[in-house]
Amino acid sequence: MPAAAITAIVVSYDSAEVLPACLDALAGEGVPAIVVDNASGDESRNIAAKKGASVIANARNEGYGRGNNIGIAAAETPFVLIVNPDLELGAGAAGALLAAAERYPDAGMLAPRIVEPSGRIFLQPRSLLSPDHLNRSGAMVVPEGDACLPFLSGACLLIRRELFMALGGFDRSIFLFYEDDDLCRRMRDAGHSLIHVHEAEARHGRGRSSTPSPQRRFKARWHLAWSERYIARKYGLTEPSPIRMLENLGKAVGYGLLLNREKLYAHAGSVAGARAWRRGETALAHEGLEMLP
Structure with a gap:
């Protein structure tokens, strides 16, 4: 062929x-x-x-x-x-x-x-x-x-x-x-x-599709946390424990004190994505998108 x-x-x-x-x-x-x-x-x-x-x-x-x-x-x-x-x-x-x-x-x-x-x-x-x-x-x-x-x-x-x-x-x-x-x-x-x-x-190249930045790291981790919970619910799996969100919050604070922006933004993104899921926010609404037909 x-x-x-x-x-x-x-x-x-x-x-x-x-x-x-x-x-x-x-x-x-x-x-x-x-x-x-x-x-x-x-x-x-x-x-x-x-x-x-x-x-x-x-x-x-x-x-x-x-x-x-x-x-x-x-x-x-x-x-x-x-x-x-x-x-x-x-x-x-x-x-x-x-x-x-x-x-x-x-x-x-x-x-x-x-x-x-x-x-x-x-x-x-x-x-x-x-x-x-x-x-x-x-x-x-x-x-x-x-x-x-x-x-x-x-x-x-x-x-x-x-x-x-x-x-x-x-x-x-x-x-x-x-x-x-x-x-x-x-x-x-x-x-x-x-x-x-x-x-x-x-x-x-793994991870070279877009130019990296702390802001993009935050966005990626936001969607990773949200999507993990979405997929778990879609297939009837156990959703991540709220304790994980608290652990990421602690890490974000710690890396903030160490002035490590990359890891601060990453863990803060995980917290924000998990919190958005708990509030019922969708990934599309977060991005200002609508469901396509």
């Missing part, structure tokens, strides 16, 4: 530093890209256009899952390839993923070997949504070939577009965090396997 069967979806948000390499790698694989820009304040949109990508310019930051939903709805190919802007697809990876999709027709999603800057292969050993017997206390053993896994990383996913649309895409109530775990869980519950493809490789 040719690479023309795939459209890459890249959600960008102030991703000008990493976007050129991401799009060049996709072009090298012959994979056209749709860049869904979440109201970047940098040159992300111009870079995407100059690199030949189709650009969808959102008026506001719609978040990761909702941004991908918009891009996938605009695609017309049987497969879509979700790609983080700080990820570079390796040579031959697109073809290897498509070949694996043919070998495993029951696979709902497939992912390449994701190599981090340290050289470590990223595999997710645990998830809030995984059965206890599949959660692992340490690092997972890297498969020596293709493997069926309970979860795949949202940094790079080959998805059958028709199936993605039939499942309703990413949960539109989530702005950030757990949306890929949630989709993996729904794929498995619907009877579709999740395949790690050994022959396909991608290099991931």
